[in-house]
Structures are given as structure tokens and as C-alpha cells.
Amino acid sequence: MDTAALTEKVAAKAVPIYIMGKRYEVPEALTIMKAMEYAGYQYIRGCGCRGGVCGACATVYRKAGDYKIYTGLACQTVVEPDMYLAQIPFYPANRATYDFESAEPTPETVFKLYPELFRCVACNACTKVCPMDVEVLDYVSALKRGDLKAAAEISFDCIQCGLCASRCMGEMAQYHIAQLARRLAGGKLAAKAEHLGKMCADIEGGAFADLLGGLKSMSVDELKKVYTEREMEPHMGADEWTPASSHGLA
Amino acid sequence: MPYTPELKELIKAVERTRPERVERKRRGEEIPFLSLDERKERLKFHPDFKEEGRRPLQVGPSKGYAIAHEIADLLEAGSRVDPDRIDLSAPAYTTDVLVIGGGGAGTSAAILAAERGANVILATKLRHGDANTMMAEGGIQAATKGHKDSPYFHYLDVMGGGHFTNVPELVETLVTQAPDAIRWLEHQGVNFTKQADGTLETIHGGGTSRKRMHYAADITGAEIMRTIRDEARNHADRISVLEFSPAVELVLDESGHCAGAVLYNMETEEYFVIRAKAVIMATGGCGRLHIQGFMTTNHYGATADGIVLGYRAGVPVAFLHTVQYHPTGIVFPEQAEGILITEKFRGAGANLVNVEGNQFVNEREPRDVEAASIIKECVHEGKGVPTPTGRLGIWLDSPMIEQLAGEGTVKREFPGKYILYKRFDIDISKEPMLIYPTLHYQNGGLEFRPSGETCVPGLFIAGEVAGGIHGANRLMGNSLLDIIVFGRIAGTSAADYLAAGVSEGKLSLDHVRAYNAEVDAAGVSDGRVAPAIIPNYTDPAVRERQLTAHYVGNVR
Numbered sequence: 001m002d003t004a005a006l007t008e009k010v011a012a013k014a015v016p017i018y019i020m021g022k023r024y025e026v027p028e029a030l031t032i033m034k035a036m037e038y039a040g041y042q043y044i045r046g047c048g049c050r051g052g053v054c055g056a057c058a059t060v061y062r063k064a065g066d067y068k069i070y071t072g073l074a075c076q077t078v079v080e081p082d083m084y085l086a087q088i089p090f091y092p093a094n095r096a097t098y099d100f101e102s103a104e105p106t107p108e109t110v111f112k113l114y115p116e117l118f119r120c121v122a123c124n125a126c127t128k129v130c131p132m133d134v135e136v137l138d139y140v141s142a143l144k145r146g147d148l149k150a151a152a153e154i155s156f157d158c159i160q161c162g163l164c165a166s167r168c169m170g171e172m173a174q175y176h177i178a179q180l181a182r183r184l185a186g187g188k189l190a191a192k193a194e195h196l197g198k199m200c201a202d203i204e205g206g207a208f209a210d211l212l213g214g215l216k217s218m219s220v221d222e223l224k225k226v227y228t229e230r231e232m233e234p235h236m237g238a239d240e241w242t243p244a245s246s247h248g249l250a
Numbered sequence: 251m252p253y254t255p256e257l258k259e260l261i262k263a264v265e266r267t268r269p270e271r272v273e274r275k276r277r278g279e280e281i282p283f284l285s286l287d288e289r290k291e292r293l294k295f296h297p298d299f300k301e302e303g304r305r306p307l308q309v310g311p312s313k314g315y316a317i318a319h320e321i322a323d324l325l326e327a328g329s330r331v332d333p334d335r336i337d338l339s340a341p342a343y344t345t346d347v348l349v350i351g352g353g354g355a356g357t358s359a360a361i362l363a364a365e366r367g368a369n370v371i372l373a374t375k376l377r378h379g380d381a382n383t384m385m386a387e388g389g390i391q392a393a394t395k396g397h398k399d400s401p402y403f404h405y406l407d408v409m410g411g412g413h414f415t416n417v418p419e420l421v422e423t424l425v426t427q428a429p430d431a432i433r434w435l436e437h438q439g440v441n442f443t444k445q446a447d448g449t450l451e452t453i454h455g456g457g458t459s460r461k462r463m464h465y466a467a468d469i470t471g472a473e474i475m476r477t478i479r480d481e482a483r484n485h486a487d488r489i490s491v492l493e494f495s496p497a498v499e500l501v502l503d504e505s506g507h508c509a510g511a512v513l514y515n516m517e518t519e520e521y522f523v524i525r526a527k528a529v530i531m532a533t534g535g536c537g538r539l540h541i542q543g544f545m546t547t548n549h550y551g552a553t554a555d556g557i558v559l560g561y562r563a564g565v566p567v568a569f570l571h572t573v574q575y576h577p578t579g580i581v582f583p584e585q586a587e588g589i590l591i592t593e594k595f596r597g598a599g600a601n602l603v604n605v606e607g608n609q610f611v612n613e614r615e616p617r618d619v620e621a622a623s624i625i626k627e628c629v630h631e632g633k634g635v636p637t638p639t640g641r642l643g644i645w646l647d648s649p650m651i652e653q654l655a656g657e658g659t660v661k662r663e664f665p666g667k668y669i670l671y672k673r674f675d676i677d678i679s680k681e682p683m684l685i686y687p688t689l690h691y692q693n694g695g696l697e698f699r700p701s702g703e704t705c706v707p708g709l710f711i712a713g714e715v716a717g718g719i720h721g722a723n724r725l726m727g728n729s730l731l732d733i734i735v736f737g738r739i740a741g742t743s744a745a746d747y748l749a750a751g752v753s754e755g756k757l758s759l760d761h762v763r764a765y766n767a768e769v770d771a772a773g774v775s776d777g778r779v780a781p782a783i784i785p786n787y788t789d790p791a792v793r794e795r796q797l798t799a800h801y802v803g804n805v806r
Binding site: 054 | 251275276280285286376377379380384385393395397398399401402403405406409410414418419422425429430432436438439440442444447448449450452454459460461467469472473476477481483484486494516517547549550584585586589590599614665666669670674784786787788789792793796805806
């Protein structure tokens with residue numbers, strides 16, 4: 001639904017907000033993003049998924065009479081009266097280029113690519129500013145200790161909006177370092193799925209070529225019959241479940 | 251905002267029936283699946299079956315084919331720019347492969363083409379990674395567990411979900427390449443949810459006969475997207491990224507081969523030409539066209555641009571008469587309207603219940619059947635839950651999951667949605683979610699082959715812009731799969747095409763001139779231009795007062 005229709009339906013009372021210092025009256029129930037569109041803006045930058053996962057619409061705001069810095073995603077944060085806001089659609093950040101194939105999943109790989117990691121003074125501004133409530137300082141500390149797995153886990157909800165980098169006393173781009181840690185942890189430290197390799201080998205060996213050829217040559221009615229009669233894995237059952245018939249398996 | 255007192259009162263009906271529903275779930279008692287005939291009857295409540303919602307195309311290679319008005323409006327429109335004003339003699343960039351679109355399909359294609367030695371420009375309308383891929387939550391299907399599953403069963407499920415209309419060769423490619431796609435992602439460092447020994451966790455999705463949905467918590471798409479984007483950035487020597495630069499036309503050469511594109515720098519408002527030996531179209535879907543007025547889960551740039559460009563260049567469209575409505579989009583709180591609630595909630599045991607607290611459909615029917623059932627329950631049976639703004643919804647009983655799988659499960663397994671609702675003072679481990687179908691996916695698109703080729707030499711496609719894989723309805727988890735499988739294929743095919751030698755002829759926009767003439771002759775454009783590029787969300791009252799602003803289509 002477009003903003004105008006929404007506004008009409010909500011028929012909410014208007015509240016004043018200050019977009020980059022300039023006052024606009026907007027309906028009280030809108031998100032910052034919809035409020036800016038209501039005010040007359042058309043987004044090019046600062047708007048992405050509109051669902052809180054892409055990191056395009058990081059917004060910084062203060063409230064009248066309050067010294068604190070607040071942050072939020074424009075697409076997720078509801079306007080408040082007398083909020084003073086600015087979006088930060090881009091913040092410059094240093095990202096190291098590396099060869100993932102040859103990269104060792106060791107602390108040294110991270111330290112070498114991002115020596116600025118040790119400029120962290122543990123001020124915690126990164127954690128305070130994170131709109132996703134990621135414990136940024138905790139994963140930075142894990143990285144300094146060389147615990148890539150912990151850093152990968154703690155940073156998992158990061159949407160790479162860049163607000164942490166904008167506030168960092170050590171001038172690092174935490175989210176790029178976390179990305180490196182997650183890839184090393186996921187691709188090189190976690191155990192590989194053995195069943196996956198086996199299935200790939202079966203497919204490469206042509207184990208299903210005849211079965212699929214058979215399905216492809218069926219009439220729609222024949223296919224519907226096979227489809228309807230296929231055995232369903234029980235919903236609450238264990239992973240080890242096996243079907244009654246081995247037809248269709250390797 | 252939290253639930254209103256009225257809604258809190260209605261939640262009591264859900265709480266009253268919950269203990270009994272939990273018991274039934276524990277005993278494995280489900281509402282029976284509909285038979286194929288019953289599905290057919292149920293689908294009459296699906297928006298695709300509303301005749302007044304579509305019209306036959308009057309122009310182009312698929313003339314006579316009836317599709318949604320909102321897409322037809324774009325196909326029956328003139329070009330944004332007069333082709334005579336574009337200087338094709340001085341391209342701003344020259345490259346081997348131009349990838350249009352920076353989501354999962356385009357990024358996979360760029361990596362594979364670069365690994366085969368091609369120089370690649372990846373041009374994207376918003377930022378690299380601003381795509382529906384980023385938003386996909388539930389998972390990615392692949393038959394990876396040989397003791398119970400195989401591409402044979404995956405094939406059957408895909409065909410059944412698509413009502414047996416899918417292109418068989420495309421489905422075969424999808425299901426046989428699926429495990430290798432997962433292996434590639436695992437190798438790239440995607441943190442799939444796993445057991446300690448490396449076994450991938452898998453669950454059911456709507457329409458699956460085996461548990462083959464792999465996932466990375468509830469942000470599977472984001473985890474995949476940020477990982478492969480990182481890999482693309484590591485290939486900076488071969489992959490250049492142009493952001494905020496949507497393509498507005500394809501460029502052909504005098505022999506009809508695709509040879510580049512006209513792009514628009516949205517910030518400096520310049521149009522410029524990229525010359526390429528091959529083009530990969532990976533522009534995604536159309537949710538922001540708000541078909542039949544539905545809310546959408548899609549990202550800001552999902553406006554079907556690639557369909558328009560490909561169609562003008564001569565590629566027919568297929569399966570575009572069907573659009574997928576995800577059964578469970580947020581309908582309250584209104585600020586979050588349209589946002590997708592992953593099917594995984596239902597996979598984990600949450601029931602769908604009506605205003606009386608009763609179940610009315612099995613929670614794992616294919617998406618179109620599920621959506622049609624919800625619409626029927628709300629609109630035709632009068633058992634929807636009214637929202638404060640006059641909409642209707644159905645409860646998705648997430649607190650059940652806590653009782654089935656233990657306290658804390660909702661927060662642990664669905665951290666993204668838990669946080670989102672927390673912001674509105676709703677704790678979804680204690681209160682159910684209010685949902686309604688939301689426009690989610692373009693089932694159809696441009697016609698293509700399993701190799702990624704189209705009927706225009708040098709033009710390859712991958713991802714949501716393509717049609718045929720999913721037939722008339724896609725199953726959950728097959729879109730993340732499709733973008734990786736066909737993205738990698740398109741990148742490889744484009745590199746092979748280059749290696750075979752491409753003659754570089756004179757660039758031409760004659761196909762655009764011819765298309766404009768056809769649109770004029772049919773008298774259907776009403777002055778419209780396409781592609782849309784971005785939706786129009788500015789308050790109309792403000793637009794009326796913008797007396798000197800100049801809009802071409804939606805873009806100022």
C-alpha cells in the first residue's frame with residue numbers, strides 16, 4: 001500500500017519531526033522512511049529492502065532536550081515527536097581484498113589484513129550505536145583474542161550498515177573484519193557436510209539420470225500419480241528417518 | 251505499536267485452543283492435505299484467477315498473452331529515452347561481460363565469469379546486494395541426504411508445486427545442480443546451520459516430501475548474499491561494480507547479438523553506454539508494482555525492469571500470468587506491513603488460526619494453496635481478524651513453538667523477527683503474529699534455456715527475471731537455489747560464449763525504435779514510459795505542489 005493510502009487509513013494525528021534540522025508534520029504511526037516519503041522525498045540512496053535486513057537506511061537522531069545519540073533503521077523505526085534525524089546512506093570504510101582460497105583460518109590472517117583491529121580502545125561506542133543490537137565490542141574483543149568462531153557467532157545478525165565504523169575511536173570498519181571471520185569460520189573451521197559430498201558424487205556419477213529421464217518422459221497424469229503417491233517424511237520425525245521404499249534413491 | 255486492547259481480547263481465542271492444538275501436533279495429527287482436485291477448487295480464491303486482474307498484451311513477441319495490468323502497463327509503454335539521443339559511438343565503458351543486477355544471481359554469475367578470465371562490469375540500480383536475495387529468510391532446498399532424498403523427489407515436489415506446468419529440462423537442471431550449489435556456498439564460507447559433525451540441518455517447507463530446506467538461522471538469504479558479495483569484491487581486478495546505475499535499454503549489434511546496454515546514473519542523471527561482448531540479465535522481480543494493490547515483501551527496486559528490456563529486445567515471456575503471494579506477510583503493526591514471516595515458523599510447528607482460534611488449513615500446503623486458503627477464510631468465510639485500520643488477518647501462533655521445542659526456541663531460531671516485533675513491544679514467543687498474504691515472487695519471466703541462453707545471442711539470464719523453472723507456483727527454498735544454480739550457469743555460459751569468439755559489430759538501438767513504433771501503432775501507451783526503475787511513494791498532495799518538478803515515469 002502506498003504511503004498516502006496508509007496515511008488516510010491510519011488517520012493518525014500529526015507529529016513534528018526535523019529532517020536534517022527542518023521541521024515537517026507527519027502522521028505519528030509512520031516509520032521514518034514512510035514519513036520522509038510523506039514529506040515529499042523520493043529515495044535514491046538510503047532505501048533498500050524496506051524490511052530491516054539490508055543496512056541501506058541507517059539513521060542517526062537526537063530528541064529535543066536529550067544529549068544522547070540514538071540510531072535506527074529508517075524502515076523499522078517509528079517517528080517520535082521532536083526527533084532530529086539524518087540518514088547516513090554511506091560511510092567510507094577500509095576493506096581488505098584477499099584470496100579466500102589460500103587464506104588460512106587463523107587469527108594471523110585477520111591480524112595481517114586488519115592490523116587496525118588493535119587500535120580498539122574498548123570504548124563500546126560501536127555496540128551502543130548498533131541498530132541490530134549486535135554486541136560489536138564483544139566480537140571485536142573475540143577477534144583480538146583470535147577466536148574466529150566466537151566472532152562469527154556474535155556478529156551473525158550484522159547488516160553491515162556501517163554505523164559502528166562511523167563511531168569507532170580506532171577508525172576501523174568492524175563489519176568488514178566480522179565478514180572475514182564469518183567466512184573463515186563457516187568455510188574453513190566448521191566441519192564439512194559429508195552427506196553433501198556423497199550426493200554430489202552420486203549425481204556426477206549419473207546415479208539419477210535414468211530416474212529423472214523417466215519422470216521427464218511421463219505424461220502429466222502419470223506424473224500426478226507418482227507425485228500423489230510419494231511418501232512424505234513425517235513432520236516431527238528425526239533426521240535419520242528412511243522411507244519404506246528405496247525407489248528414487250541412489 | 252503493541253497489540254491494541256481489542257486485539258489482545260481476540261488473542262484469548264488463540265490461547266484457549268492452544269493446549270489442544272499443541273497436543274495434536276505432538277501426536278502428529280495434522281489437517282489432511284488437499285487432494286489435487288481440492289487444490290484446484292481452492293485456487294479459485296487466488297488473485298491469479300481473477301479475470302479482471304489481467305489483460306492480453308497488444309505488442310511484442312508474446313502479443314495476445316494475458317498478464318497482470320501492472321506488468322502489461324510497462325510492456326505497453328515507450329522507451330524512457332529517445333534512441334536518437336543516445337550516442338552509441340562512444341561507450342563510457344567497454345567490457346567482456348556486463349551483468350545487470352547485483353543480487354544473488356548477478357553476483358554468482360559475475361564470480362563464475364571472472365574465474366573463467368572474463369572482465370566483468372556488474373551494474374546495479376541500488377547498492378550491490380540490494381535485492382530480494384538479501385531478504386530471503388527460510389532456506390535453500392537441495393536433496394543432500396541420500397538415505398532419504400534425491401533429485402528424483404526434489405523434481406517431483408517442484409513439478410507438483412508448479413502444477414505440473416514447469417519446463418522439465420529447467421527443473422532437471424535445478425534439482426541435479428542443487429547439491430553442488432550448496433557445496434559451493436559452504437566452500438565460500440556461508441554459515442549454514444549445522445550439527446557439530448558437519449551434518450546440515452534440514453527442515454520441511456510447503457510442498458516438500460522430504461526435509462531438504464537448508465538454512466542459516468532465519469537470515470539465509472542475507473548470509474548467502476553478504477558472503478558472495480564479499481567474494482565478488484575479492485575479484486576487484488576483474489569485477490567492477492557500478493551502483494545506482496540501472497539499465498534502461500539493451501543494445502544490440504547490427505547482426506542482432508546483444509552487445510551492451512544503456513544505463514542511467516541516478517545521481518548525476520546522465521545516460522551512458524556500456525559495450526559488452528555478452529550481457530547477463532539478473533534484475534529480479536516485480537513486487538514493487540503492487541499487483542492488484544497487494545502489499546509486498548520485495549525490496550525497493552523490484553520493478554520488473556529486466557522483463558521490459560528483454561521483451562523489447564525480442565525475448566518472449568512465460569508464466570508471467572502467475573504471481574506468488576507469500577501466505578504470511580505482516581498485516582499488523584501497519585508500519586511493518588508486507589514484511590515476510592518465513593514459512594519456517596510453520597515448519598517449526600506454528601498453526602494458522604482464525605478469529606475463533608480454529609485451524610482451517612494444513613500449514614504446509616504449497617504457497618498458492620495456502621494463500622488462497624487464507625484469503626478465503628478472511629474474505630469469504632468472514633473469519634478473519636480485523637485490524638485497527640480495517641484490514642483482515644489470520645493468527646500465526648508462534649508461542650506454540652515454545653511449547654513444542656522448549657522455551658527460548660523462538661528467540662534463538664528466529665532472531666531477526668523476534669527483534670523486529672520487539673521494537674513494536676510485541677513478544678512473539680508469547681503473543682501470536684497477525685498475517686495476510688503479501689506479494690512475494692514473480693513466478694514467470696523471460697523465456698530461457700537450461701544453459702542460461704535466450705533467443706537473443708549474447709543475452710543470458712538468471713534468477714527471478716527468468717520464467718519456466720517454477721511453472722505456475724514456486725516452492726519455498728527454490729528461489730535462493732535457482733539464483734545460485736542459474737547464476738553460476740549464466741556466468742559460465744557467458745564466459746564460454748566469449749571464448750568461442752564474438753565478432754563486434756556496429757551498435758544499434760533499432761529494436762527500441764521498432765518497439766516504440768509498435769506501441770504507437772497499437773495506441774496503447776497513453777504516454778507511459780518504462781522501465782519503472784523505482785516505485786512512486788511520494789505523497790500525491792506534495793507532487794501536485796511540485797510545480798516545476800519533472801518526472802519521467804516514477805523518477806524525478
